[in-house]
Amino acid sequence: EAGVVQSPRYKIIEKKQPVAFWCNPISGHNTLYWYRQNLGQGPELLIRYENEEAVDDSQLPKDRFSAERLKGVDSTLKIQPAELGDSAVYLCASSLGDRGHSSYEQYFGPGTRLTVT
Amino acid sequence: KQEVTQIPAALSVPEGENLVLNCSFTDSAIYNLQWFRQDPGKGLTSLLLIQSSQREQTSGRLNASLDKSSGRSTLYIAASQPGDSATYLCAPHQGAQKLVFGQGTRLTINP
Numbered sequence: 769e770a771g772v773v774q775s776p777r778y779k780i781i782e783k784k785q786p787v788a789f790w791c792n793p794i795s796g797h798n799t800l801y802w803y804r805q806n807l808g809q810g811p812e813l814l815i816r817y818e819n820e821e822a823v824d825d826s827q828l829p830k831d832r833f834s835a836e837r838l839k840g841v842d843s844t845l846k847i848q849p850a851e852l853g854d855s856a857v858y859l860c861a862s863s864l865g866d867r868g869h870s871s872y873e874q875y876f877g878p879g880t881r882l883t884v885t
Numbered sequence: 886k887q888e889v890t891q892i893p894a895a896l897s898v899p900e901g902e903n904l905v906l907n908c909s910f911t912d913s914a915i916y917n918l919q920w921f922r923q924d925p926g927k928g929l930t931s932l933l934l935i936q937s938s939q940r941e942q943t944s945g946r947l948n949a950s951l952d953k954s955s956g957r958s959t960l961y962i963a964a965s966q967p968g969d970s971a972t973y974l975c976a977p978h979q980g981a982q983k984l985v986f987g988q989g990t991r992l993t994i995n996p
Contacts (some may be wrong), residue, residue, distance in 0.1 A: 774928075779972075799982060801982075808988065809986075809988055810889070810974055810986025810987055810988055810989060811929070811984075811986050812977070812986070813983060813984065816982060816983070824982075824983065846990075854906065859928055859929070865982065868923075872916065872917055872978060872982055873917075873919065873931055873934045874919065874931065874984060875931060876921075876928040876930070877928050877930040878927055878928040879927070879928045881926070883929075
């Protein structure tokens with residue numbers, strides 16, 4: 769079974785430029801998450817989707833970040849314009865969700881390392 | 886607000902030792918707790934999930950325990966190997982689906 773797929777793996781951009789990250793979750797997983805991980809820290813949740821619906825976006829900086837999950841499968845996270853402080857690893861995760869304790873186990877992709885210069 | 890602390894921040898031991906990684910959390914009203922490992926430059930790999938009603942969970946040489954009332958979890962690694970070197974992250978589930986992470990313990994196993 770394929771895991772969570774993310775692309776690109778690495779991205780270097782200049783500040784004020786836009787950038788987008790793509791995620792394909794594990795097949796059949798209804799819940800999709802985007803996290804940001806700063807160097808030396810644990811990941812922090814940015815947004816959670818249940819199928820197509822964003823059910824928790826309280827930590828998403830909405831002035832410059834946006835996300836979508838069309839058809840409840842793939843998702844895209846966008847930053848426009850990027851700032852120096854956005855340099856981090858952006859992780860996507862998925863879970864089955866809604867079927868008991870074990871279904872909430874989250875599986876992570878390899879992440880996209882963003883460097884803003 | 887849930888806060889997660891992992892002690893120690895870094896640990897270096899010789900190969901073959903048994904070791905314990907500690908995780909404490911401030912809000913005991915958790916749904917599950919997951920332990921992950923993260924290799925340098927990689928994503929997170931789920932090691933174990935302990936449900937709130939469980940006291941422990943085992944997978945191979947790994948054993949994780951959970952004491953909800955005291956806000957603690959431990960990850961026990963038996964007979965450590967150089968391939969176990971990684972950062973280990975603890976994450977209680979706040980509600981069913983929100984993970985709150987600690988900063989991790991960076992483990993080095995010396996051959």
